[in-house]
Amino acid sequence: xxxxxxxxxxxxxxxxxxxxxxxYLYDEATPEESALVNAHLTRCVACEQELRAFxxxxxxxxxxxxxxxxxxxxxxxxxxxxxxxxxxxKELLSITPIWAKALGAVAMAMLLLAIIGTDLSVGSGGVxxxxxxxxxxRPVEPVNPNEGRKITASEASIEQVRAELRGFVNQLIADxxxxxxxxxxxxxxxxxxxxxxxxxxxxxxxxxxxxxxxxRLKTLEQDIDRREGLDLTDxxxxxxxxxxxxxxxxxx
Amino acid sequence: MELSDSQIIERTLAxxxxxxxxxxxxxxxxxxxxxxxxxxxxxxxxxxxxETFLSAYRNxxxxxxxxxxxxxxxxxxxxxCNTRLRSRTKFTISLDEQREISGFELAADNEDLGSGxxxxxxxxxxxxxxxxxxxxxxxVIIMKEYEGLKFAEIADVLGIPLSTVKTRMYxxxxxxxxxxxHLREAI
Numbered sequence: 001x002x003x004x005x006x007x008x009x010x011x012x013x014x015x016x017x018x019x020x021x022x023x024y025l026y027d028e029a030t031p032e033e034s035a036l037v038n039a040h041l042t043r044c045v046a047c048e049q050e051l052r053a054f055x056x057x058x059x060x061x062x063x064x065x066x067x068x069x070x071x072x073x074x075x076x077x078x079x080x081x082x083x084x085x086x087x088x089x090k091e092l093l094s095i096t097p098i099w100a101k102a103l104g105a106v107a108m109a110m111l112l113l114a115i116i117g118t119d120l121s122v123g124s125g126g127v128x129x130x131x132x133x134x135x136x137x138r139p140v141e142p143v144n145p146n147e148g149r150k151i152t153a154s155e156a157s158i159e160q161v162r163a164e165l166r167g168f169v170n171q172l173i174a175d176x177x178x179x180x181x182x183x184x185x186x187x188x189x190x191x192x193x194x195x196x197x198x199x200x201x202x203x204x205x206x207x208x209x210x211x212x213x214x215x216r217l218k219t220l221e222q223d224i225d226r227r228e229g230l231d232l233t234d235x236x237x238x239x240x241x242x243x244x245x246x247x248x249x250x251x252x
Numbered sequence: 253m254e255l256s257d258s259q260i261i262e263r264t265l266a267x268x269x270x271x272x273x274x275x276x277x278x279x280x281x282x283x284x285x286x287x288x289x290x291x292x293x294x295x296x297x298x299x300x301x302x303e304t305f306l307s308a309y310r311n312x313x314x315x316x317x318x319x320x321x322x323x324x325x326x327x328x329x330x331x332x333c334n335t336r337l338r339s340r341t342k343f344t345i346s347l348d349e350q351r352e353i354s355g356f357e358l359a360a361d362n363e364d365l366g367s368g369x370x371x372x373x374x375x376x377x378x379x380x381x382x383x384x385x386x387x388x389x390x391x392v393i394i395m396k397e398y399e400g401l402k403f404a405e406i407a408d409v410l411g412i413p414l415s416t417v418k419t420r421m422y423x424x425x426x427x428x429x430x431x432x433x434h435l436r437e438a439i
Contacts, residue, residue, distance in 0.1 A: 018418070018419065018422040019415060019418040019419065021422070022403075022418045022421050022425075023403070023418065026396065056429075057425055057428050057429050057432060058397065060374070060378060060432055061378055061382075061397050061398075061428070062397070063371070063374045063375060063378055064378040064379060064382075064398075066284070183269075186269070187269055190269065194273075
């Protein structure tokens with residue numbers, strides 16, 4: 001073990017006070033812990049020295065401060081497209097009046113029935129309901145007049161509802177598109193101002209850097225001047241203190 | 253009135269486009285400070301900071317309101333730093349470290365010109381001393397000394413017992429004390 005290592009060992013406390021000492025150092029000790037540490041420090045030189053040394057380490061650590069914060073460009077996308085759609089739908093529902101909601105619900109139900117192909121007929125056997133998935137495109141079966149007759153009024157109303165529904169859906173799509181356009185426009189404006197801010201921040205930072213460098217250069221120049229001045233003084237002093245050397249030199 | 257972190261998160265999740273930017277501006281300095289002191293390299297710290305905020309944004313819906321946002325984002329940042337530190341190999345030595353190894357820096361140290369340079373020198377020594385510590389001690393010291401977290405908060409961020417935090421702090425400070433003394437003697 002060399003002298004330096006021994007020195008380190010001597011400075012390191014062997015007492016079982018590490019946690020309390022650390023809490024005490026950072027003002028996080030309980031009153032009991034503080035009393036314990038205070039009492040201990042009066043009789044333990046090693047711990048007392050250690051505490052002082054840690055305080056010094058802390059002071060040195062604090063010398064490293066970060067003044068220069070880089071300009072960060074955190075480009076983020078939407079957290080989730082599902083969430084966005086849900087939000088839009090929620091907002092849409094919140095501004096729609098109740099009667100429109102009810103109408104919408106009925107229209108949706110009718111649309112669903114129309115899509116899956118529902119036939120309502122009244123015959124000698126009573127009322128019958130037939131559901132046929134994706135009927136469109138299939139040849140229409142001839143209807144036996146004895147079995148019953150089609151309710152043409154119902155068909156007409158379904159057609160009407162379909163048309164209304166189509167109009168409603170188209171309107172919704174148009175509204176949504178308009179809203180999206182507005183959102184995009186707002187985002188663009190926001191991005192533009194953000195870019196402008198970043199540019200200003202960059203310029204300001206650049207100006208500060210230049211100033212710092214100029215200052216540093218000035219300090220260096222002053223230091224060099226000071227050194228040169230010292231050298232000259234040294235030369236002068238040495239010349240005054242050694243007159244014989246000068247006379248010898250003059251003789252040469 | 254200034255919005256709390258939780259309120260900003262709620263707004264971000266509700267689709268408010270600029271809300272997350274407020275959180276970034278509020279926490280970027282602390283996160284950059286943490287990553288820079290953990291990694292010791294400016295460019296890498298910038299990347300790690302961006303990665304931290306991106307990761308936070310993408311996982312914002314997983315953030316539970318009962319925890320503090322600061323603890324959560326510090327944890328993300330430390331995970332990113334630790335991953336980067338683990339992926340470092342002996343072949344990826346920075347220019348500063350190369351200079352240090354080849355003795356360039358010591359020669360420069362002897363030319364002590366002006367107080368600004370002296371300050372830079374101290375900073376460099378602190379940086380070097382911290383980099384020499386094992387990551388688990390370094391992160392505790394950084395969070396305590398530079399981020400000003402309480403020991404209980406550090407324990408929460410790292411998910412370790414309070415006594416372990418204090419022990420790491422003690423060991424870390426002891427180690428730093430030796431290193432800084434050696435460096436002081438070298439100046």
